[in-house]
Amino acid sequence: MSDFVINDVRKGFYLDSVALMRMSRLVAGMADVTEAAMMMGTPANLAIMSDAGLLAEAGAAAGGGDLIIGVRATTNEAAEAALAEANAQLQQPTAGGGENHAWQPRTLQTALKTMPDANLALISVPGDFAVAEARKAIRLGLNAMIFSDNVSVAEELQLKLEARELGRLVMGPDCGTSIIGGIPLAFANVVPRGEIGIVGASGTGIQEISCLIGQYGGGISHAIGVGGRDLNSEVGGISTLMALQALEADAMTSRIVLVSKPPPKHVAEKVLKHLAASKKPTIVCFIGADQMTMPANTTQVFSLKAAARAALNMAADDRVEPSAPIKASADRPNIRGLFSGGTLCAEAQIVLHSSALAVQSNAPVPGVTRAGETCSSHLMLDLGDDQYTRGKPHPMIEPTVRDDAIAAALADDKVGVILIDVVIGYGAHADPAGHLVEFLQKHRRANGPEIIASVTGTDGDPQNRSAQVRKLMSAAVHVAPTNADAAHWALSAIQP
Amino acid sequence: MNDEESNGLLNRPVKVINIGLKGFSEELDRQGVDVTQMDWSPPAGGNLKFADLLSRLHASMAVGIDQANAEALRRMLAADPVLVDVIPASEAIPGLRDKMILHAGPPIDWDRMCGPMRGAVTGIAVFEGWAADLDSAATMAANGAFEFHPNHKFDAVGPMTGMTTVGQPLMVVENRTTGNRSYCTINEGLGKVMRFGGNDDEVLQRLRWLRDNFGPALGRALRHGEGVPLKALVARGLTMGDEMHQRNVACSSLTLRALAPALAETATDNAALAKALAFIGGNDQFFLNIAMAMGKAIMDPVRDIESSSVVTAMSRNGTDFGIRVSGTGDRWFTAPVEMPEGMYFPGYSEADANPDMGDSTIVETIGLGGFAMGASPAVAGFVGAGTASEAGKITRTMSQITVGENPEWTIPSMDYLGTATGIDVRLVVETGLAPLINTGIAHKEPGIGQVGAGVVRAPIACFEEALEALAESVGVA
Structure with a gap:
């Protein structure tokens, strides 16, 4: 029996993709509905909908400014009902409607007229349009933080070259986290202000380091995200160098932490050469890199935790042991890491790999094998990677997208430890621990894998880290103080 | 640091x-x-080609454009329009010859003219004595006996059908900053009138009275004094609820107040004076034609600023909507004109409506009309643009497609926000916000007249075409 696919196109009706995805999920959950999506008709989205078997003639003809509703259902009635529900969802005024009816500027120029002293444009529109908005912003004298992804490297480079010429900072594209002047932007945590500045090509890297610095009694002056590709050979660290300069000139900042994946050799050399001339001590964490020759006044560290400790001049290692030893059953030899934070996944790989375990990952650090279709060893998955998030929300926003992977790990009789990160703060889900606990209570069986977690966040965050930790512990989840410690706990749990 | x-x-x-x-x-x-x-929302309605063109035309690469637009705005704000005279068209426009008809909107020939425009053409041919009656006038028009040109080509503007011919009296507005003069016919009043395609004896009789009596009297009165400075008058009109397109009752009254002493002083006959005063006093739209000549006088010095993306004229002939842009000179960018949406006089409906028409959109081009809707909440309701409380939102929205605000023309109820001034084609294409125009609605059959009032959007296609031409002219293709 073939499904019924129907489309409805709302011309010139724009809604942001997060709102649309929330509605899509609701519609997809209706009886006899196989699949549903509501998307703006950009070429990329048309391809996604076509692949999902959701594109009919009407939708295929839609333009980038049109909203397509696509449903596939087992009966025509169900498809029609789903379409009606989708349309009803679109008509529903958003919460706090009164305020939303207030006049909002349509162009950046008008926005600047209403706020002439604005200094930052925070951009989260679809990637096809993000660079154009950022270009306008820097030319109008603003700095730009681009949360959007799906921007080509060529466009990123062009934008950053122009920004450098104009003396404006471009954070991103794909920049999830920054803290400027104590203000968390996008996905960031409420950390105390202090004298440590952070520059990061990795959002969760910045989050973990800034939270740990807070946890250890220090504080952050500014944390500047530069986007995951800034230190690639193409872009060559343009924003990283500008951010370092800005922090070097910043009166509040006395020490600087730089966190990134290992850059290519010539980019790393350029950055280190810059740091050699810096007056402020800098801690470099190229997560997954080998030992490098560092200039004076610069320290290389190998984990996020070590970066936070070094920033505060603390001893390198203070391995925290679990209150009671954790032991996985002997016939379950594997660790399965299910991460929402890419850098947290990388840090866990480094811990395991440095103990000579055979580790695989979909986002491998140097030395780790790229995971294939089947995997019999220790598997570290970055569930925030593009392959999992195309057309879906990020697991930090929507923890349910991790449910299938957790269920699979629980059902795998070779998995002895599930290693998991819980990332909170602004931008993140309101209660990720709550969701995890509820899911585990339904699906966990006796003698299954041990579950070891860490919570990246602070008690100042809206979700409150202590409350999240308590929830996890009440459901027999072992909670380590840091992501690195969690990986160490997993390691000892499978050792005979 | x-x-x-x-x-x-x-x-x-x-x-x-x-x-x-x-x-x-x-x-x-x-x-x-x-x-x-x-x-x-996605720029240019998600059209990646225009989004890309716009981003390349923006700011630093386009410093030339921003500077040119700043100069355009400066010239608009520096203008000092004064109503100075009424003179025969033959004197005002030396190029105007016998059997030459200036019309509203971009260029158009008889074949493509809509009903009311044809009605006006035949009527004016009879008025000028070029044809014995309407039928023979129509035959002559079809046989190419008349030469048609846009008003805009001859420093003139005209409402709706916008007939300007050699034998009519024209009001003269002089821009005292730059010395240029613009012309417009005298508003005929409401009801059956030539601007809506009316052409019977009553209409032609009124035109003769305007030519032989009222026009010369008004001219004498204006020459008697220093003329009527319009900038301050419009500023007061805005505070009194006029937006100068659909509502001119305050400005018409203020004009009458300014002119009455000189009209009396220069009158030779009390009965004629009384008739002239009653004509102005009985026509709420008397000021519209003055506002139009004023708009033309303000915009003409803005033509031909290299690289400027400011619109210098918007106009329609009942078939096409056309715009001109400073940086592309006198070239018209046209698209099919749209149907107004609005309210109809009892007995009429949109089935009777003619597509949008007239040079009166020069008023929106200078930041009045739909752009000043916030000053005129009553109009918002009348033209069906929304509730009175939403009028301000329309002005704010239009301010997003303009280069700046006019500090002398302000709207008290919006905390003295200046009217939105200097339409930038880049911003129109980028936001997809088409200029909103307050307009009268003509019956589609010639000779019937006005059947309603409403709002109409300028078609975006004109602005897209203009943007491409401008991009080419500044070397961004």
């Missing part, structure tokens, strides 16, 4: 313009951070 080193970011409180996810601005707002949420 100076701003240079910190990019103005680290050493100042963070003030954010949020483009995209509302959640981010809500969270910042909750933390007490100053944040402005934008009402973003």
Whole structure:
């Protein structure tokens, strides 16, 4: 029996993709509905909908400014009902409607007229349009933080070259986290202000380091995200160098932490050469890199935790042991890491790999094998990677997208430890621990894998880290103080 | 540390313009951070070609455009329009010859003219004595006996059908800053009138009276004094609820007040004076034609500023809508004109309506009419643009497609916000916000006249075409 696919196109009706995805999920959950999506008709989205078997003639003809509703259902009635529900969802005024009816500027120029002293444009529109908005912003004298992804490297480079010429900072594209002047932007945590500045090509890297610095009694002056590709050979660290300069000139900042994946050799050399001339001590964490020759006044560290400790001049290692030893059953030899934070996944790989375990990952650090279709060893998955998030929300926003992977790990009789990160703060889900606990209570069986977690966040965050930790512990989840410690706990749990 | 080193970011409180996810601005707002949420939608309606062209035409690469637009705005704001005279068209426009008919809108020939325009053409041919009756006038027109040109080509503007011919009296508005003069016929009043295609004896009789009596009297009165300075008069009219397109009752009254003493002083006959005063006093739209000549006088010095993307004229002939842009000179960019949406006089409906028509959109081009809707909440209701309380929103919305605001023309109920001035084709294409025009609606059959009032949007296609031409002219293709 073939499904019924129907489309409805709302011309010139724009809604942001997060709102649309929330509605899509609701519609997809209706009886006899196989699949549903509501998307703006950009070429990329048309391809996604076509692949999902959701594109009919009407939708295929839609333009980038049109909203397509696509449903596939087992009966025509169900498809029609789903379409009606989708349309009803679109008509529903958003919460706090009164305020939303207030006049909002349509162009950046008008926005600047209403706020002439604005200094930052925070951009989260679809990637096809993000660079154009950022270009306008820097030319109008603003700095730009681009949360959007799906921007080509060529466009990123062009934008950053122009920004450098104009003396404006471009954070991103794909920049999830920054803290400027104590203000968390996008996905960031409420950390105390202090004298440590952070520059990061990795959002969760910045989050973990800034939270740990807070946890250890220090504080952050500014944390500047530069986007995951800034230190690639193409872009060559343009924003990283500008951010370092800005922090070097910043009166509040006395020490600087730089966190990134290992850059290519010539980019790393350029950055280190810059740091050699810096007056402020800098801690470099190229997560997954080998030992490098560092200039004076610069320290290389190998984990996020070590970066936070070094920033505060603390001893390198203070391995925290679990209150009671954790032991996985002997016939379950594997660790399965299910991460929402890419850098947290990388840090866990480094811990395991440095103990000579055979580790695989979909986002491998140097030395780790790229995971294939089947995997019999220790598997570290970055569930925030593009392959999992195309057309879906990020697991930090929507923890349910991790449910299938957790269920699979629980059902795998070779998995002895599930290693998991819980990332909170602004931008993140309101209660990720709550969701995890509820899911585990339904699906966990006796003698299954041990579950070891860490919570990246602070008690100042809206979700409150202590409350999240308590929830996890009440459901027999072992909670380590840091992501690195969690990986160490997993390691000892499978050792005979 | 100076701003240079910190990019103005680290050493100042963070003030954010949020483009995209509302959640981010809500969270910042909750933390007490100053944040402005934008009402973003894909630029150019998601058309990547135009979005790309726009981004390349923007700011630094387009410094030339911004500077040229600043100069355009400066010239508009510096204008000093004064109503100075009424003179025969033959004297005002030396190029105007016998059997030459100037009409509203971009160029058009008889074949493509709509009903009311044809009605006006035949009527004016009879009025000028070129044809014995309407039928023979129509035959002559079809046989090419008349030469048609847009008013805009001859420093003139005309409402609706916009007939300007050699034997009519024209009001003269002089821009005292630059010395240029613009011309417009005298408003005929409401009801059956030539501007709506009316052409029977009553209509032609009124035109003769305007030519032989009222026009010369008004001219004498104006020459008697220093003329009527219009900038301040319009400023007062705005505070009294006029937007100068659909509502001119305040400005018409203010004009009458300014002219009455000189009209009396120069009158030779009390009965004729009384008739002239009653004609002005009985016509709420008397000022419209003055406002139009004023608009033309303000915009003409803005033509031909290299690289400027400011619109210098918007106009329609009942078939096409056309715009001209400063940086592309006198070239017309046209698209099929749209149907107005609005309210109809009892007994009429949109089935009777003619597509939008007239040079009166020069009023929106200078920031009045639909652009000043906030000053005129009553009009918003009348033309069906929304509730009175939404009138201000229309002005704010239009301010997003203009280069600036007019500090002398302000709207009290909007905290003295200046009227939106200097339409930028880039911003129109980028936002997809088409200029909103307040307009009268003519019956589609010739000779019937006005059947309603409403609003109409300028077609975006004109602006897209103009943008491409401008991009080419500044070397961005």
